[in-house]
Amino acid sequence: MQTTGGTAVLSRGQWLKLVRVLGMLGSDHAGERAAAALAAHRLVRGWGTDWAALLAPRRMSETERRRPRGPFHDAFHDPAAAAQSRLRQMAAEVARLEAEVKRLKRLLDARHQRG
Helix, strand or coil: CEEECCEEECCHHHHHHHHHHHHHHHCCCHHHHHHHHHHHHHHHHHCCCCHHHHHCCCCCCHHHHHCCCCCCCCCCCCHHHHHHHHHHHHHHHHHHHHHHHHHHHHHHHHHHHHC
């Protein structure tokens, strides 16, 4: 974590972790909301800052203000990572279904041999 002009600046990993924890504040369950709030508070304290420094507007340098901005990039959606995750899920499901088919074939074979 860096501090710039009294404003705390989180690393990408810290920011993602905090956003995920804060996302749980929308839970329908009071206990989950309370746990999320406490977890967020502990993260911020653990990083050696407080909410005021974390939420203070960050002053941009003149260079940053003049720098052309590229297209919007959604930090929470990486298409390649999403596709890889879905492929892993599908591979696990295929393996589970293949095991189930083998089990059922053995069961049918055993019934045919008895009957």
